[in-house]
Amino acid sequence: MNDKPTMKKTMKAILYLIPALLIIGTFSFYPIIKSFFMSFYTDYDYFKDLVFARGLDNYTFIFQDPEFWKSIQNTMIFVIGVVPLSIIISLVIATFLNQKIKFRGLFRTIYFIPFVTSVVAVSIVWRWIFHSQYGVLNYALGFLGISPIKWLSDPDWAMPSLIILAIWKGLGYNIIIFLSGLQNIDKQYYLAARIDGAGAWERFKNITVPLLSSTTFFISIVSIINSFKVFDEVFALFGGQPGPAGSAETIVYYIYNKFYGEWNFGVASAAAYVLLFIIFIFTLIQLYVGKKKVNY
Amino acid sequence: MQKEALSKGFIYLLLILGSLLMLLPFIWMISTSLKAANEVMIMPPKWIPTDIQWGNYIKAWFSAPFAVYSVNSVIVLIASTIGELITTILAAYAFSRINFYGRDIIFSILLGTMMVPGEVLLIPNFVTLSNLGWIDHYQALIVPWLASVFSIFLLRQFFLSIPKELSFAAKIDGCSDFRFLWSVMVPLAKPALITIAILKAIGSWNAFMWPLIVTSSENMRTLPVGLIAFSTDTGTKYELLMAASSMIILPMIILYIVLQKYIIEGVARAGIKG
Numbered sequence: 183m184n185d186k187p188t189m190k191k192t193m194k195a196i197l198y199l200i201p202a203l204l205i206i207g208t209f210s211f212y213p214i215i216k217s218f219f220m221s222f223y224t225d226y227d228y229f230k231d232l233v234f235a236r237g238l239d240n241y242t243f244i245f246q247d248p249e250f251w252k253s254i255q256n257t258m259i260f261v262i263g264v265v266p267l268s269i270i271i272s273l274v275i276a277t278f279l280n281q282k283i284k285f286r287g288l289f290r291t292i293y294f295i296p297f298v299t300s301v302v303a304v305s306i307v308w309r310w311i312f313h314s315q316y317g318v319l320n321y322a323l324g325f326l327g328i329s330p331i332k333w334l335s336d337p338d339w340a341m342p343s344l345i346i347l348a349i350w351k352g353l354g355y356n357i358i359i360f361l362s363g364l365q366n367i368d369k370q371y372y373l374a375a376r377i378d379g380a381g382a383w384e385r386f387k388n389i390t391v392p393l394l395s396s397t398t399f400f401i402s403i404v405s406i407i408n409s410f411k412v413f414d415e416v417f418a419l420f421g422g423q424p425g426p427a428g429s430a431e432t433i434v435y436y437i438y439n440k441f442y443g444e445w446n447f448g449v450a451s452a453a454a455y456v457l458l459f460i461i462f463i464f465t466l467i468q469l470y471v472g473k474k475k476v477n478y
Numbered sequence: 479m480q481k482e483a484l485s486k487g488f489i490y491l492l493l494i495l496g497s498l499l500m501l502l503p504f505i506w507m508i509s510t511s512l513k514a515a516n517e518v519m520i521m522p523p524k525w526i527p528t529d530i531q532w533g534n535y536i537k538a539w540f541s542a543p544f545a546v547y548s549v550n551s552v553i554v555l556i557a558s559t560i561g562e563l564i565t566t567i568l569a570a571y572a573f574s575r576i577n578f579y580g581r582d583i584i585f586s587i588l589l590g591t592m593m594v595p596g597e598v599l600l601i602p603n604f605v606t607l608s609n610l611g612w613i614d615h616y617q618a619l620i621v622p623w624l625a626s627v628f629s630i631f632l633l634r635q636f637f638l639s640i641p642k643e644l645s646f647a648a649k650i651d652g653c654s655d656f657r658f659l660w661s662v663m664v665p666l667a668k669p670a671l672i673t674i675a676i677l678k679a680i681g682s683w684n685a686f687m688w689p690l691i692v693t694s695s696e697n698m699r700t701l702p703v704g705l706i707a708f709s710t711d712t713g714t715k716y717e718l719l720m721a722a723s724s725m726i727i728l729p730m731i732i733l734y735i736v737l738q739k740y741i742i743e744g745v746a747r748a749g750i751k752g
Contacts, residue, residue, distance in 0.1 A: 187579045194655070195578035202569035203584075205625035210591045213602035220601065228605055275496055278489045291738055292497040295504070298734040298741070300684040302702040303723040306709055307507045310716050316519045318506055350500070355745060362746040382485060411595050414686045418706060434597050442691055447601050454598045465593045 221451035228447050240452035250453065252428065253436040256341060260432060261409040263345035264352070269401060272353050276360035277390060290361070294354035301351065305418030308347050309334065312419075334420060337429035344430055347415055352408075356401050363397030364390070403468040407461050413438065433457050504727070511535070511720035518716050531717070538721040541712070546697050547704035548725075554619045554689075554700060555682045559675050561624035566674060567667075569625070570633035571659050575645065588627045596688075604691060618692040619700065623682065629674045632747070636670040637663060673744030676737055680730055701726045 220228070225235035244250045275293065279286055296304065311319050312333035320330040333343045371389045380388070391398075413434040416424055424431035424439070431439075433453065441450035505525075510518060511534055513527040539545070572578070573585055603622055604613070612618040640663060648658045664671070689700040699707065705722055712718055734741055 185577050187577045187581070189579075191576050192578040192580075195572040195576040195581070198568045198572035198576070199584075202565040202625040202630060205565060205622070206588065206591065206627060208606065209603055209622040210594070210599060210627070211587070213599040213606075214591065214594050216602040217598050229608060275493070278493055281486075281489060283486075283489065283493075289493050289497060290742070291735065292500050294738070294742065295731055295734065296500060298680050298730045299727045300686075300702050300705075300730065302684075302686050302705055303726040304503065306705065306719055306723050307503050307727075309709075310510065310720065311503060311506060313716075316521060316523070318502075318523050321521065321523055350503070353500070358742055358745050407595075411597065413597075417686070417690075418709075421710060422706065437597050437600070438687070441601055441604075447605075451598075451601055454595075454600070457595055458598050461595050462593065 217451045217454060220447060221455050223448045226448065240448045243449055244453050244456065249428065249431065250436055253431045253433050256430060257410055257412070257432045259341050260345060260348070260412055261406055263341065264348045264409050265402060265405045268349045268352055268356055268405060269398065271349070272356035273360055273398070276357045276364055277386060279357070279361060280364040290357070293357050296351045297354040301414040302418040304351065305347060305415050309419055312343055335426050337425065337427045340420070340425035340430040344415055344419060347419065348409070348412065352405070356405070359401055360394070360397060363394050367393045399471060403464055406464055410457065410461060507720045507723055507727070510716055511724050513717050515715070515717055534717050534721045538718040541718060542704060542708040543696060544704065544722065544725065547699050547701045550699060551683060551701045553616060555679050557620045558623045558682050559678045561620065562626055562629060562678050563671060563675060565625040566629040566633050567659070567664060569630045570637050571663065573630065573634045574637035589631065592627045600691065607692060613692055614694050614698050619689055626678070629678070632674060633667060633670055636667050640666055669740065672737070673740045676733070676741055677744055679733070683730055
């Protein structure tokens with residue numbers, strides 16, 4: 183059988199591809215281009231597709247908008263608060279689960295449960311847990327002598343609340359990826375280290391961590407990208423508001439608000455493109471470093 | 479040896495503690511959802527309700543149009559999952575088995591769109607759907623989600639692992655491409671298809687931002703959007719809020735527990751590609 187592309191094969195392939203390409207073309211590819219152009223529309227009637235003026239105004243606006251910078255800052259705090267902690271905790275749990283342990287499957291099942299649940303619904307559950315007066319969290323902290331914290335109504339505690347929720351929600355995903363990475367490590371390394379008398383911590387530090395570096399790298403990038411897109415949690419935890427006094431406004435909330443709250447499509451598109459740019463940088467890092475392989 | 483046992487004990491202790499932290503929010507949710515109103519806002523909190531109030535679920539169900547929300551969520555879930563499976567099977571077949579002009583370029587462009595955050599697509603899609611007159615209709619909730627690059631990628635990988643000799647044999651037997659795809663490839667790819675379907679179903683059930691934006695009337699809302707509206711209206715009746723949240727959370731937990739093999743495999747496989 184010769185396997186060269188021919189006109190006939192191409193016609194056949196088009197038939198197979200039409201449904202998928204029609205959807206992806208209309209709802210992914212076209213909007214990527216369109217919203218880039220839209221970010222330069224300064225005077226327009228979008229529904230009639232009439233543009234009266236173009237310019238850089240939307241970008242100048244957002245870069246001078248303190249609210250936008252606040253949302254960038256909050257998102258950064260969120261990323262820095264969630265990613266390292268979540269990775270460390272999930273790595274430790276995955277390492278434990280990779281031992282000869284009873285009920286391994288059960289533990290794995292439990293840790294992954296939050297991941298399959300609705301962000302909106304669990305955020306509402308956490309809203310109740312975070313309740314300053316009757317919440318179980320403050321009750322538990324009371325035993326440690328910590329006086330009740332106004333988790334959701336004190337601007338200083340809004341971000342920590344959001345971070346706690348996000349770590350809890352995303353832990354299971356990281357654990358699963360780490361576990362599949364751990365299973366690829368040759369058991370002989372551990373055997374050899376044991377014979378040399380290396381303790382558990384040394385084995386973890388000198389074998390697990392370095393040999394798992396490409397997995398850790400992958401998880402870091404994916405977590406960073408996902409954390410930059412946080413929205414549902416904010417919306418549901420603070421009842422549609424971006425936290426008390428805007429203290430938990432994230433980039434996506436800003437985009438949402440400019441678009442759906444203020445109907446300022448141009449500014450919202452410009453902000454969305456800034457987000458795209460940030461994520462693009464992390465994706466490039468991933469592709470570049472991923473090719474070089476962090477692994478030993 | 480004693481040291482080993484000690485560290486094993488320590489590992490179990492931490493794992494159990496961690497599992498408790500994972501589960502407590504759900505236990506607390508269910509516990510609250512079964513309490514009488516006067517037992518909810520009390521200190522110290524009560525973990526086991528004195529008198530189990532199943533009625534809270536009925537009360538919550540009828541205090542907002544949850545029946546409508548559920549029907550909408552189920553319709554959207556079924557339609558978009560089946561639709562995505564069909565478009566995915568067809569596209570993955572073309573990408574894995576037909577050598578056509580521009581194949582690699584088209585595939586790379588598709589993969590490229592995966593990097594773009596969905597937020598960028600929001601506004602143009604909203605306008606497209608408005609112009610089509612689909613806002614606040616099922617089409618808006620379903621049609622944009624009928625194809626997924628990620629699923630095509632996953633299934634293409636699976637199809638590539640099926641030996642080519644199979645299709646040669648089928649061709650000699652006079653089997654058409656299309657029939658070969660449905661009667662040989664699809665049954666063989668069942669595990670991958672189940673993974674794709676479940677991940678899609680979970681995503682669809684839990685989706686929030688998109689249904690929030692494209693629905694405006696109450697009877698088009700899906701469960702998560704309806705729950706938010708309900709939470710604004712109910713305020714602090716936490717026993718009802720928790721009952722309503724359980725109704726959204728528990729179906730997915732059950733689905734996950736039954737089909738977890740496919741979910742975990744799918745997540746792990748998708749992760750490895752990095």
